[in-house]
Amino acid sequence: MIYTQMGVLAKEYQVVNGGTDFQHLVYTTEHPATAENMTPEQLDAFKRTRAPYAVYGLADGTGRADAEVTARTILFIDVDDAATDYDMVLGMLTGGIMNRYNFVAYPTIRNSVKPGARLRVGVELDRPATQDEYVKIWRVLGFALHVHGDEAGVTRQFKQLQGNYVRTSQNAHRQPLFNVIDTDPLPVDLFVQTYDSNPDQFNEAVAPRGKPDLRNDSTSGIPHYATTNKQLLMAILDPEQYYTLFGGWDNMLTSVGGWVYRQTYGDVGFTADVVEFVNSLGSEPIATKELSDKFKSWVRNWRY
Known part of the structure; x- marks a missing residue:
């Protein structure tokens, strides 16, 4: 099922019927919303009230505060890495394990507003995945791709909304990537089994970055x-x-x-x-x- 809403503050999902979940993601990426000639502050306001968001999967209601998402049909990796270049990440996607699976990658609304690689990758799953399965697949892919992704929406709140592609003046020079020809949905069972065979390997690969040292800076004297x-x-x-x-x-x-x-x-x-x-x-x-x-x-x- 496809559940959408405009802006992050809306309280009710809108159910979209017709086509598969992945087809909807491809369509919204091919026909994006636009937020051109906006300052970073205006883009933040746009995100809150007008940007398109979606949940792809199974939910037990349409009231956002009360409904629980029980399974996901598209797995998302939010790449948020100041140390990595956008084109470098695209190269990792097309040159490795992802090349055989259906996915769409597009710049986020913060691309070229914040430094580094900021993009979202949506991967079609061959069946709905529960949260436990989803976390395992996410960690295997994170290990295989060697990119720093935001795991919060995977482990903190499974029903987290995913922002659809919004073309801005800042990210317009970055084109979405469609990997949909002669490819297949990602096999959930295979990736879960891969994780279960050696969970420590994949957990270490995506361990959160260490917190900054908050002691007095001996050079600057900042307390x-x-x-x-x-x-x-x-x-x-x-x-x-x-x-x-x-x-x-x-x-x-x-x-x-x-x-x-x-x-x-x-x-x-x-x-x-x-x-x-x-x-x-x-x-x-x-x-x-x-x-x-x-x-x-x-x-x-x-x-x-």
């Missing part, structure tokens, strides 16, 4: 608290970019909340507003009721 404050401010301004510094989305939100709580001498209402705002900037924000329950738990442990 620990200043570096911590900088990271928290970056997370508030651009949580999708920096939440991995905290070890996950929930950890980032509670770190931001605890910091705001201390800085405002225990202003619970203001802290709740900040946490809710930062959460809303995510591609898959925590549902309002769930966030409220988490916040009540977090605030009991904060001190000022």
Whole structure:
């Protein structure tokens, strides 16, 4: 099934009928939405309210906050690597294991706004994959491709939306790649078996990057608290970019909340507003009721 919505803040999926899930992904990539002549700030606003998003798979409802995605029919790899070039990643896709499978690759809305390779790869699966199976396939592909991908949507929240291709003035010089001729869907069972044969090998290959050293910089003299404050401010301004510094989305939100709580001498209402705002900037924000329950738990442990 194909579930779509416009912007990350919408509350209801729209069901699209007709054609396969992968055909829909190919079509939206061939006929993209456009967001031209926009500043990075305007693009962020576009993402929140007007950019096209989709979930390809099986869900038990259409209310985004309440529905659970039980299986995926297209596997996505979000490449977000400042140290890798876009064309280099395309070369890895066409010259290796991926060459035999149906996939589409396209630049994300942040391509050429943020440095490095920023693209999304959608791979057709030969049957719907559960979250456990999906994680295993994702890790095998990450190992085989040697690229740094964002695993949050795989392990943190399985129902995370995937952004469809949006052509911008910044990414227009990067063309999508279609690998759909004389190729097949990726075989789920084979890749799951490959993972199960040696899980440690694949888990080590995609282990999260180490957190930066927050001790005093002996050269610049920058103290620990200043570096911590900088990271928290970056997370508030651009949580999708920096939440991995905290070890996950929930950890980032509670770190931001605890910091705001201390800085405002225990202003619970203001802290709740900040946490809710930062959460809303995510591609898959925590549902309002769930966030409220988490916040009540977090605030009991904060001190000022």
